[in-house]
Amino acid sequence: MSEYLLEMRGITKSFSGVMALDGIDLRVRAGECVGLCGENGAGKSTMMKVLSAVYPYGTWGGVITWEGRELQTASIKESEAAGIVIIHQELMLIPQLSVAENIFLGREPRVLGGMIDFDRMFVDAAKLLASLRMGYINVAMPVSNYAGGEQQLIEIAKALSKNAKLLILDEPTSSLTKNETAILLRLVKDLKARGTACVYISHKLEEIVEIADTVTVIRDGKFVGDAPIAELTTSDIIRMMVGREMNNLFPREEHPIGDVVFEAIGITCIDPENSARKRVDNVSFTLRHGEILGIAGLVGAGRTELVSALFGAYRGPHSGEVRLDGKPINVRTPREAVKHGLCMVPEDRKAHGIVPGLGVGYNITLSVLDDFAQGGLINEAHEFSNIGDAIKKLRIKTASPLLPISNLSGGNQQKAVISKMLEPKPRVLILDEPTRGVDVGAKYEIYKLMFSLVREGMSIIMVSSELPEVMGISDRVLVIGEGELRGDFINDDTLTQERILTAAITPLLRAA
Structure with missing residues (x-):
């Protein structure tokens, strides 16, 4: 039996004759986090949509093997039933519903007669969050009461409630603060320790270095290579992604700077939800x-x-004055x-x-x-x-x-x-x-x-x-x-x- 939980071999996918994926490979072991890296447009999200059956079997080429058997899922529901769950960059939560209702949406526990068993749903949601070190979240409160980082963690809890064996995280920290990112990365490490596999897509290479065991790089829809993270430097990953050396990430260039062209004077912004609070307080600059x-x-x-x-x-x-070339506009x-x-x-x-x-x-x-x-x-x-x-x-x-x-x-x-x-x-x-x-x-x-x-x-x-x-x-x-x-x-x-x-x-x- 293969050592890999998941193997994608020679995956191809085209749109209107344009090849988006051209023979890409990906391998993931149980309890392993694979960092999937590539430039924008390289095919990362397309590849994950193939895996999660957003693009169903038959619309792409190649072979996917899951737990030693060929995977031929025709829908996201079938993919999730197999244990493959994707968390998209845009959260799929309904703000007005409670945390528990979001976690079990479409899979609510029922009592005789078909009514939702809210007591059981709240208890199950609380147990799940507690197991993820998120017991401080009130499962009866609307999701909208929680910040973006907490909503991202709730999305992960929702995925795990579906008995996910492989979790796909697509740019999960793109809108998170530094502290929220640290909590999410800790959670991914906990999941690895429990045997859950992860494919982690991020442009933030410091996150890849921190939590990935293996890195797979694709470029322009083609497989470039994979290697244990211990054998790679950040410069190695960048070179594989872009196909060239990038010794200076900030290509600073000398350029002439002239006289003042724009002025902002006394800019003040009042919080639209709280008139007593100033979001910007008398800021001026040139x-x-x-x-x-x-x-x-x-x-x-x-x-x-x-x-x-x-x-x-x-x-x-808001108030203040704006000047261009010395004249108010x-x-x-x-x-x-x-x-x-x-x-x-x-x-x-x-x-x-x-x-x-x-x-x-x-x-x-x-x-x-x-x-x-x-x-x-x-x-x-x-x-x-x-x-x-x-x-x-x-x-x-x-x-x-x-x-x-x-x-x-x-x-x-x-x-x-x-x-x-x-x-x-x-x-x-x-x-x-x-x-x-x-x-x-x-x-x-x-x-x-x-x-x-x-x-x-x-x-x-x-x-x-x-x-x-x-x-x-x-x-x-x-x-x-x-x-x-x-x-x-x-x-x-x-x-x-x-x-x-x-x-x-x-x-x-x-x-x-």
Whole structure:
């Protein structure tokens, strides 16, 4: 009998004649965590959809062996019955239902007559969570009462309630805090110790190094190789992912910085749910021509609220003044901001950056449709010429400009959103977490693009939760803490991560 719980051999999958998977292999032992790595668009999620029968048997080629027998599942239900459960990047919970109802949704215990046995369901849910060191969660409370990290853990509990032998985690920490991530990684280690196998997909290689036993790398739909994590360095994994050496993850380039082009004066944002609380409190700063201004701070510090107010997208009361070239501009809506030459790539691309069912190309041109209008009609030839140039410039991987953007990988969706915001040719570009959920290769391309843009004279404001990214890319760093501006630092040899973090947690610290 094979030593492997799961073997995928020579897996192929195509869409409209375009090969998404081309002979990929994957092997997983019981109690083993395999880190599945690859750039955005490499085929990781497609491969897991094959395994979990989102793409049923017969729609793909190759062989899957599960517990020594060939697996031919025709539905997700059959796959879960076999013990293979996938947790998608977007949580599949119903906020209004209780924790227990979400865990046993569709599999509720019943009493005679078919009524739901709520007492038993609550007891079973509480026992399950206690076994996962999550006994503090009240199973009778609505899921919406819990933070994103706790909801992710509830999603895992839901999967384990289905007697999962293999758990597939697709970018599970993309929206979690550092503390929430630590709890999730501890849980994965506990599951390994209990014999549950895991396939862990993440762009955060430090997580892969911490919990994976083996790493499998795929690139452009092809199998590159696998090896025990003990035999690999982070540089090895990156080289396998991108097919080239990347000795410098932050390709910092010298570029001229000119005079002040943009000013924010006394920006204040009131919490829309609590009028007594200020999310941003009287923040002022300047931005120079050709400058990359990084904004750092802890989660919840008010960074996103600040840039949303600048872009006219903050949903609560806010005040302050915005100046471009020394002249006040009135920005009440994102549309007005774009007209003034101020564009923004939002933090949450799925909620605020894309129209999921719309084609990739149409998403890109949404910000400049008026440019293609003639007599009330869109000149499609002109529009598609523009789309082709945009896709080529940012190297967006898509089978067709008409393919719904929701079919693209996260990194390619992000490139499309950036492309959309570059179409109006802004003077100032705001990037809120521009590399969140993006692989190392796509990050590198985004950094190179940023430096190309500032060399051409654009000015960039970048919000990032990753301090190495802030320090690797920015010319100057603003630090926000509890809605206040707590630091304004030139990014020179004297600036350290410790200095930034100290400013973030220390009230009223100013640059010397």
